[in-house]
Amino acid sequence: MTGVGGTEWRLRCAVCGREHAVQHAAPCLDCGAPVTAHRVSGGFDVAEGAPGVWQYAGPLGLDPADAWMSLGETMTPxxxxxxxxxxxxxxxxxxxxxxxxxxxSFKDRAVAAAVARGRGSGATGIVCASSGNAAASAAAYGARAGLPVILVMPSRTPRGKLLASGAYGATQLLVDGDYSVSFAVARELARRDGYANVTTTYVNPWAVTAxxxxxxxxxxxxxxxxxxxxxxxxxxxxxxxxxxxxxxxxxxxxxxxxxxxxxxxxxxxxxxxxxxxxxxxxxxxxxxxxxxxxxxxxxxxxxxxxxxxxxxxxxxxxxxxxxxxxxxxxxxxxxxxxxxxxxxxxxxxxxxxxxxxxxxxxxxxxxxxxxxxxTGTGLKRPLESGRPPLRAESLERAVAAVAEETT
Ligand SMILES: [Zn+2]
The missing domain is CATH 3.40.50.1100 (Rossmann fold)
Structure with missing residues (x-):
């Protein structure tokens, strides 16, 4: 099975070894275990100047023509x-x-690649189960790729994470129960609607590979x-x-x-x-x-x-x-x-x-x-400051308040 970017890949079940079509993005059809990607040929080269994970388009088997979908994931400090x-x-x-x-969050590495792969294989939309971070990734990269996005999230997802993924115009679906319930709903939606499931467990082998x-x-x-x-x-x-x-x-x-x-x-x-x-x-x-x-x-x-x-x-x-x-x-x-x-x-x-x-x-x-x-920013779930802010109604009082605090 030939991939793109000069590498050859096979998808194989981690438990029973069954091989799957290279477009497959779901658990093993025989035993339900994760399917992972194995590179058959190809070496390491960095595409200098290419954005985000497309710097590694060769070793990751991504299509260089999809690089416009990058938002600059990878090479974080x-x-x-x-x-x-x-x-x-x-x-x-x-x-x-x-x-x-x-x-x-680091999820951007995985989701950038999975959305591009899904779009390339004809998916009509993106679905993602997430406790927050992958949802924001799926919403952002889905928007960038011009695809509708459905996010399935536990109802107790922190508010900051809801807001962070809601900004991109995706449909958010809150489901009672823990993450495993959301996971099952996303799988069902992907199966029904022909959407690419970019849930960042081991569901999508190309997300994991990235x-x-x-x-x-x-x-x-x-x-x-x-x-x-x-x-x-x-x-x-x-x-x-x-x-x-x-x-x-x-x-x-x-x-x-x-x-x-x-x-x-x-x-x-x-x-x-x-x-x-x-x-x-x-x-x-x-x-x-x-x-x-x-x-x-x-x-x-x-x-x-x-x-x-x-x-x-x-x-x-x-x-x-x-x-x-x-x-x-x-x-x-x-x-x-x-x-x-x-x-x-x-x-x-x-x-x-x-x-x-x-x-x-x-x-x-x-x-x-x-x-x-x-792996994830504090801005979606900020630390509460241990110290309340100083307050002042005028320039003089402001200067006095700071002087009092720092002496
Ligand atoms: Zn299997």
Whole structure:
């Protein structure tokens, strides 16, 4: 099966191995497990000057003619956090600021590619189940591509995320129940209406494949592979993208190793971290979601296969999985804002919040070089300031108020 951009790809079920048509964007028709894309031929080249993920049109199998759909996703900054590295005795902690993607989350990498692929294969619209971030991506890229968009979201989606995805003119459908219910509704709508399902679990293999761009970015920005990458994890496509991307780079002789990839989940919804702790082969769906970390609250009901694929991918990289309390996540989120100048949503801070536990467990060694993926912006769900603003009715009082505060 020939792709575009000079690479050849096959789509194969991760469990039973059945091959699917290259236009397929759904779970395996035989067993319901995730279908993933495998590159048969093609190497690494960067299309200098091309926008966003189309810089990697070659290695990702995207059509260069679709590059006009880009909004500038990829090559987000990587910054060192020296105090954080010293606090944990690490050689370096690099923050990958993926919350600076065009709609405020890493999902833009996946959705840009999936919308372009869907449009190219004749989809009449876009549908996406999302707890917020992927919805904003789908709405923005659908608008850019000139396609109608239906967003299916849990009714308790935070208001800031509703507003962020509502701005683009998409149809928003709020559904009671947790994320898994929205997931099922989106799948049904895609099946009925011939819409491309760009839900960013493992539903769409081209969305997952495009997340390899995060590994390509890190390779270019860090001049090689770090020792470990800590990833906020729900179903886990970003874990899959990072590991597969670094495996690509190793196969091409550009790096000598694949970093250990760590899946970080909130304690109140940690199906993958639980399976890891139990030494289990398979991930079971989570019974009762008890976390406020929006975006990482997916119990995987009806598609625990997705979690199993992520668990296998973590193991393949030599990494691990870890669960973190909501309180610790919120503390680190505030520290990131107040001490590092980086404002992310709770999910975006969970990798940083996991560092202490990973050091205690010996999963990170002194002196190692670690990347934390910061996946979503705080602007859709701002931190409440601990300090109320000063108020003044006149110039004199304003000056006096500041003087009083700062002396
Ligand atoms: Zn299968």
């Amino acid at each position: 990587v910054i060192p956090d020296g105090p954080l590295a010293r606090r944990h005795g690490l050689g370096a902690v690099h923050l990958k600021l993926d919350h600076l993607c065009p709609t405020g 997340l390899r761009s995060a590994a390509y970015d890190l390779y270019r920005q860090l001049d090689g592979a770090p020792d470990a990458v800590v990833v906020p994890t729900s179903a886990g496509p970003l874990v899959h993208g990072l590991v597969s991307g670094f495996e690509d780079l190793r196969a091409w002789g550009l790096v000598d190793r694949v970093p250990r990839v760590v899946a970080a989940q909130p304690e109140g919804c940690a199906p993958i971290a639980r399976a890891w702790a139990e030494g289990a082969e398979r991930v079971r769906e989570w019974e009762q979601v008890e976390t406020d970390v929006s975006g990482l609250d997916d119990p995987l009901r009806g598609y625990a296969h997705d979690g199993t694929l992520t668990l296998e991918t973590v193991r393949r990289s030599g990494g691990t999985a870890v669960a973190v309390s909501d309180d610790r996540v919120e503390r680190e989120r505030r520290r990131l804002a107040e001490a590092s100048g980086v404002h992310v949503e709770p999910a975006g801070a969970i990798g940083v919040a996991a560092l202490e536990e990973l050091r205690i467990r010996g999963d990170l060694q002194p002196g190692e070089r670690v990347v934390c993926m910061l």
